[in-house]
Amino acid sequence: MDIESYRKWARRAVDWTATYQSDLGARPVRPNAAPGVIAAALPDSPPEDPEPMETIFADFERIVPDGLTHWQHPRFFAYFPSNAHRASMVAEHLVAGVAVNAMLWQTSPAATEIEGKMIAWLASALGLPGHWSGLIQDAASTATLCAVLTMRERALSWAGIAQGVAGGPTPRIYASAQNHSSIDKACWISGIGQDNLVKIPTDASHAMDPAALRAAIAADRAAGFVPAGVVIVVGGTAVGASDQVAEIATIAREEGLYTHLDAAWAGSAMICPEFRPLWEGVEMCDSVVFNPHKWLGANFDCSVQFLADPVDQVKTLGLRPDYLQTLGQSEIVNYSEWTVPLGRRFRALKLWFLLRAEGLSGLRRIIRNHVAWTLDAHDRIARIPGIEITTAPALALFSFAMTAGDAATRDLIERINAGGRIYLTQTTHEGRFVIRFTVGTIDCTERDVMEAVEVIAEAANPGRTGP
Numbered sequence: 001m002d003i004e005s006y007r008k009w010a011r012r013a014v015d016w017t018a019t020y021q022s023d024l025g026a027r028p029v030r031p032n033a034a035p036g037v038i039a040a041a042l043p044d045s046p047p048e049d050p051e052p053m054e055t056i057f058a059d060f061e062r063i064v065p066d067g068l069t070h071w072q073h074p075r076f077f078a079y080f081p082s083n084a085h086r087a088s089m090v091a092e093h094l095v096a097g098v099a100v101n102a103m104l105w106q107t108s109p110a111a112t113e114i115e116g117k118m119i120a121w122l123a124s125a126l127g128l129p130g131h132w133s134g135l136i137q138d139a140a141s142t143a144t145l146c147a148v149l150t151m152r153e154r155a156l157s158w159a160g161i162a163q164g165v166a167g168g169p170t171p172r173i174y175a176s177a178q179n180h181s182s183i184d185k186a187c188w189i190s191g192i193g194q195d196n197l198v199k200i201p202t203d204a205s206h207a208m209d210p211a212a213l214r215a216a217i218a219a220d221r222a223a224g225f226v227p228a229g230v231v232i233v234v235g236g237t238a239v240g241a242s243d244q245v246a247e248i249a250t251i252a253r254e255e256g257l258y259t260h261l262d263a264a265w266a267g268s269a270m271i272c273p274e275f276r277p278l279w280e281g282v283e284m285c286d287s288v289v290f291n292p293h294k295w296l297g298a299n300f301d302c303s304v305q306f307l308a309d310p311v312d313q314v315k316t317l318g319l320r321p322d323y324l325q326t327l328g329q330s331e332i333v334n335y336s337e338w339t340v341p342l343g344r345r346f347r348a349l350k351l352w353f354l355l356r357a358e359g360l361s362g363l364r365r366i367i368r369n370h371v372a373w374t375l376d377a378h379d380r381i382a383r384i385p386g387i388e389i390t391t392a393p394a395l396a397l398f399s400f401a402m403t404a405g406d407a408a409t410r411d412l413i414e415r416i417n418a419g420g421r422i423y424l425t426q427t428t429h430e431g432r433f434v435i436r437f438t439v440g441t442i443d444c445t446e447r448d449v450m451e452a453v454e455v456i457a458e459a460a461n462p463g464r465t466g467p
């Protein structure tokens with residue numbers, strides 16, 4: 001493709017996405033495509049000869065949009081949001097165009113230096129200690145893997161990277177039963193193993209039981225295991241559960257364990273000082289991850305890992321021992337030495353555009369609206385006959401179910417989602433099938449949230465009007 005064709009088609013792509021987003025509310029949130037239909041619309045082998053862009057673009061319009069779940073839809077209340085603020089989309093176009101690989105400082109000084117600045121800006125915006133550093137990862141799962149590998153190596157005095165983990169002392173990781181599956185996966189990948197991820201029971205508020213954590217660590221030491229680290233959660237994926245960060249981090253410090261705080265979703269809300277009590281004690285943690293690509297608005301992928309001190313993680317994942325000697329003294333940072341992949345996208349630009357286009361005040365307003373509308377929706381849904389709230393609002397997430405039981409709740413969510421006006425997802429909570437309701441899409445308005453309440457009320461009581 002020559003430069004003039006690129007100019008034409010890139011403009012066409014921007015026009016297409018602008019129209020797509022402006023008309024999104026008219027589409028069903030989730031496609032009703034049958035499995036295999038999209039794949040069947042494509043030929044079985046690649047074309048031997050070039051095809052005109054007109055045909056390629058027309059096929060995109062014909063085949064793809066109807067096969068999408070529209071994550072930017074204003075009435076998407078499922079999972080957690082995966083936002084795409086338009087200022088960050090503009091930055092992503094530029095990043096695609098300059099197409100640099102930000103693996104080392106010298107492979108694009110601007111990418112590394114803006115990344116460092118964005119980490120500092122976000123630490124300040126979230127009320128974290130000013131001396132913390134960090135990096136932008138693709139996903140929270142990667143940050144958690146890096147933290148678990150660091151826990152392993154610290155506990156083994158860095159023998160694991162040299163000798164492997166088979167046959168040596170067995171590190172143990174602790175997390176609550178509310179933790180995300182990415183912690184299980186990090187334990188598989190790191191060679192620690194599922195059996196050495198100790199799931200600590202939770203109390204009535206779904207927070208890790210501190211006494212049970214202490215007891216588990218003591219029992220493991222007595223049995224010859226090596227307690228290595230604790231993964232703390234704030235705003236868990238299922239129902240938004242949060243551990244008591246200060247209490248758990250205090251135990252970890254006393255026991256000499258490394259701490260990683262998973263606030264993948266809830267971390268964005270910490271730009272609002274009134275929500276910070278939810279992670280009180282965060283400054284005692286060693287590593288903290290949150291996803292600006294979830295609630296803050298940076299388009300996917302953009303996960304920020306803060307580190308109180310990067311030395312342990314760089315010692316675990318950096319392949320240049322000489323480099324360690326200059327760490328902290330040199331202004332040169334090679335972020336690939338802080339993580340698993342060598343090649344890295346220039347993800348900092350979308351944060352720079354986003355933070356400036358909205359300002360912290362704009363982002364706070366968006367998050368506060370989402371929380372306020374969630375509380376309102378909660379109060380209205382709680383009054384719908386036949387429905388009961390199963391978990392109270394945690395920031396912008398709560399869950400509900402049919403009082404008649406799991407079969408009725410399952411039937412309710414299937415009918416709601418088939419209708420296409422809103423999209424909700426489910427989880428299992430205390431053995432029950434429950435429906436999650438979370439507000440977080442940038443283009444969502446109060447009117448969209450109220451429409452969701454109407455849809456739920458109608459589906460729960462067909463024929464009746466009004467919640």
Ligand SMILES: *Cc1c(COP(=O)(O)O)cnc(C)c1O
Nearest residue numbers: 139140141180182236237264265
């Ligand atoms: C979404 C989520 C994750 C996983 O995030 P990815 O960026 O998709 O890896 C982990 N933990 C929690 C609490 C989450 O909400």
